[in-house]
Amino acid sequence: MLKIDNLHAEVEGKAILKGLNLHIKPGEIHAIMGPNGAGKSTLASIVAGKEDYEVTQGSIELEGNDIGDLSPEERAHEGVFLSFQYPVEIPGVTVTNFIKTAINESRKAKGQEEMPAKDMLKKIREKSELLEIDRKFLSRSLNEGFSGGEKKRNEIFQMAMLEPKLAILDETDSGLDIDALRIVANGVNKLKSKDNAIVVITHYQRLLDYIVPDYVHVLYNGKIVKTGDASLALELEKKGYDWIKETLVS
Amino acid sequence: MDLKDKIISSYVAFEDGLDINTDVHEIRSEAFQNFEKLGFPTKKLEAWKYTSLNSVLNNDYSLFPINRKAVELADVKKYFIHDIDAYKIVFVDGKYSSFLSATTHDGFDVCLMSSALNKPKYKPVIEHYFNKAAKQDNLTSLNTAFAKEGAYIHISRNIEVEKPIQIINFTTGSEQATFLQPRNLIVVEQNAHVQIIERHQSLSEHAVLTNAVTEIFADRHATVDYYKIQNDKTSASLVDNTYIEQKSESTVSVHTFSFGGNITRNNLNFFQKGEHVNSILKGVTILEEKQHVDHHTLVHHIEPNCESHQDYKGIFGERSTGVFNGKVIVEKDAQKTNAYQQNNNILISDRATVNAKPQLEIFADDVKCSHGCTIGQLDNQALFYMQQRGIPKKEAQALLMYAFANTVLESVKIPEVKERITKIIANKLGVNIGFDI
Numbered sequence: 027m028l029k030i031d032n033l034h035a036e037v038e039g040k041a042i043l044k045g046l047n048l049h050i051k052p053g054e055i056h057a058i059m060g061p062n063g064a065g066k067s068t069l070a071s072i073v074a075g076k077e078d079y080e081v082t083q084g085s086i087e088l089e090g091n092d093i094g095d096l097s098p099e100e101r102a103h104e105g106v107f108l109s110f111q112y113p114v115e116i117p118g119v120t121v122t123n124f125i126k127t128a129i130n131e132s133r134k135a136k137g138q139e140e141m142p143a144k145d146m147l148k149k150i151r152e153k154s155e156l157l158e159i160d161r162k163f164l165s166r167s168l169n170e171g172f173s174g175g176e177k178k179r180n181e182i183f184q185m186a187m188l189e190p191k192l193a194i195l196d197e198t199d200s201g202l203d204i205d206a207l208r209i210v211a212n213g214v215n216k217l218k219s220k221d222n223a224i225v226v227i228t229h230y231q232r233l234l235d236y237i238v239p240d241y242v243h244v245l246y247n248g249k250i251v252k253t254g255d256a257s258l259a260l261e262l263e264k265k266g267y268d269w270i271k272e273t274l275v276s
Numbered sequence: 277m278d279l280k281d282k283i284i285s286s287y288v289a290f291e292d293g294l295d296i297n298t299d300v301h302e303i304r305s306e307a308f309q310n311f312e313k314l315g316f317p318t319k320k321l322e323a324w325k326y327t328s329l330n331s332v333l334n335n336d337y338s339l340f341p342i343n344r345k346a347v348e349l350a351d352v353k354k355y356f357i358h359d360i361d362a363y364k365i366v367f368v369d370g371k372y373s374s375f376l377s378a379t380t381h382d383g384f385d386v387c388l389m390s391s392a393l394n395k396p397k398y399k400p401v402i403e404h405y406f407n408k409a410a411k412q413d414n415l416t417s418l419n420t421a422f423a424k425e426g427a428y429i430h431i432s433r434n435i436e437v438e439k440p441i442q443i444i445n446f447t448t449g450s451e452q453a454t455f456l457q458p459r460n461l462i463v464v465e466q467n468a469h470v471q472i473i474e475r476h477q478s479l480s481e482h483a484v485l486t487n488a489v490t491e492i493f494a495d496r497h498a499t500v501d502y503y504k505i506q507n508d509k510t511s512a513s514l515v516d517n518t519y520i521e522q523k524s525e526s527t528v529s530v531h532t533f534s535f536g537g538n539i540t541r542n543n544l545n546f547f548q549k550g551e552h553v554n555s556i557l558k559g560v561t562i563l564e565e566k567q568h569v570d571h572h573t574l575v576h577h578i579e580p581n582c583e584s585h586q587d588y589k590g591i592f593g594e595r596s597t598g599v600f601n602g603k604v605i606v607e608k609d610a611q612k613t614n615a616y617q618q619n620n621n622i623l624i625s626d627r628a629t630v631n632a633k634p635q636l637e638i639f640a641d642d643v644k645c646s647h648g649c650t651i652g653q654l655d656n657q658a659l660f661y662m663q664q665r666g667i668p669k670k671e672a673q674a675l676l677m678y679a680f681a682n683t684v685l686e687s688v689k690i691p692e693v694k695e696r697i698t699k700i701i702a703n704k705l706g707v708n709i710g711f712d713i
């Protein structure tokens with residue numbers, strides 16, 4: 027599904043990723059953990075195609091195609107979805123209209139007709155129920171005045187609507203209380219299939235109790251320095267990142 | 277001969293054809309002398325610091341154009357809001373076109389200024405209102421001196437006019453350069469309600485300069501909603517002078533949509549002559565190339581307990597320039613005034629310019645006056661967010677800009693007008709999306 031090889035990237039001349047490798051197969055869930063400043067969010071933004079970063083070496087392939095030169099919207103059309111750590115507020119654009127525009131622009135890019143209004147409404151209803159989102163919420167301006175939990179739930183709602191092949195959840199657990207966390211995780215699990223893949227970026231083991239990863243990677247200083255199964259997250263929770271740093275030094 | 281001399285020397289001939297034994301004649305003569313003294317405004321005047329008319333005054337204008345080209349309805353239909361039933365007062369090269377118009381005298385008057393100025397039955401109204409709200413500045417005086425034709429709308433008390441009234445001035449380009457001076461008078465009596473849509477439209481690439489004056493009188497408890505659609509060719513320039521006098525408990529809103537034209541100057545003046553008056557001034561400006569739009573607003577709070585709401589949004593691309601000069605005067609007696617002014621601008625090009633100048637003169641001590649002015653750019657993080665969801669950059673930009681302008685659009689009360697404006701915006705931004713937000 028996703029194949030990242032020897033990825034080096036910098037922003038304003040400062041190296042952030044320094045030879046990162048990550049291979050993900052369909053049906054897998056990968057968690058990426060690591061201390062602040064390790065490059066986790068940078069990795070997410072680069073895969074999504076944010077232009078502020080310069081990729082100096084390496085490649086990113088999605089289903090065997092190099093997506094390194096594609097614009098963010100082209101990558102989205104190819105099936106890449108990024109749940110933002112800080113979803114952007116867009117006053118004046120309602121949640122419903124935003125998601126309608128997003129879906130229809132994707133369809134347009136693939137040469138398909140717009141989704142009939144009836145189907146769109148049905149899908150919106152289904153997916154908002156999955157995320158326990160109130161109907162009134164859908165006619166509000168996108169993310170404007172939303173609580174942290176509402177913003178994250180709205181991200182996963184959009185993921186449900188867009189049905190991506192590869193979803194990267196960047197600290198989707200931050201700012202969530204335990205009930206919201208459960209709803210969000212439950213939504214993600216229901217969206218999971220043998221054909222798609224999910225990357226969960228998180229600081230805390232907590233989320234991984236709900237979304238159980240097949241692999242846990244530790245990203246440190248621009249590289250993945252350790253990979254294990256779900257138990258690695260528990261070990262990190264117990265020992266902290268200093269343990270990794272010490273292992274690296276020795 | 278420069279334009280001023282040409283105008284001055286044509287006045288005698290103009291006067292020749294008119295009845296000189298009237299009050300209006302007196303007003304015209306005085307205005308003419310005023311213009312003769314003042315001439316055209318220059319950048320030396322504080323009020324014209326950011327807008328120069330020099331480039332448009334150089335054309336050899338025909339002052340009294342002769343309409344030699346027939347206008348077919350099919351060619352101009354698109355400039356009307358044609359999907360609604362409406363009264364229409366249409367001029368072609370300054371002359372009334374009965375063929376394109378739909379006027380009425382059935383219970384209220386939607387007709388011509390020339391009739392109102394000439395027929396005795398309108399005399400009392402003309403004497404009472406004509407040139408009574410207009411200022412005696414350069415260009416208003418010039419218009420007054422030659423005032424002859426335009427829209428005359430008189431809504432009697434308690435009448436709610438169900439159909440909107442469209443006032444359209446077409447220019448055919450039968451002359452190399454055309455100078456037009458429409459003069460509109462709108463009197464809305466107690467408790468009456470009217471909606472008006474106004475447009476100036478050139479049908480050729482020839483130069484056009486329009487110096488329009490509109491006076492609106494809203495009596496007690498009257499409601500007037502006025503929409504100005506400015507989407508003319510880039511060979512056409514407009515100075516639009518609008519003067520509004522409001523009596524107690526009246527509400528007047530003016531929405532100005534400026535998307536086209538070469539140089540556009542909007543002088544919009546509100547005078548609140550009663551208590552509990554509400555004045556609403558809103559505008560969306562979207563420009564490109566070397567277009568220039570200058571919004572010069574004045575709200576004069578004279579009596580207590582009144583409100584004014586100003587909201588102007590501007591989006592400037594390429595080498596376009598925008599000016600917002602919003603003046604609010606709160607007189608000593610105008611206690612409990614609530615005056616709100618907002619002007620937000622987005623620059624989408626490094627070479628576009630905005631000059632914003634809010635001016636508040638407050639002489640009362642118990643008032644609420646706020647003003648906010650911003651000049652910024654589109655939020656890159658918001659663009660990335662939208663692109664990440666599959667919305668192409670151009671469409672994402674358009675959606676952000678539309679959302680930005682939406683605070684103005686949402687107060688448009690005629691759905692067909694709102695729809696038309698939305699289409700013009702989508703077209704202007706080069707996208708094909710519905711914006712049903």
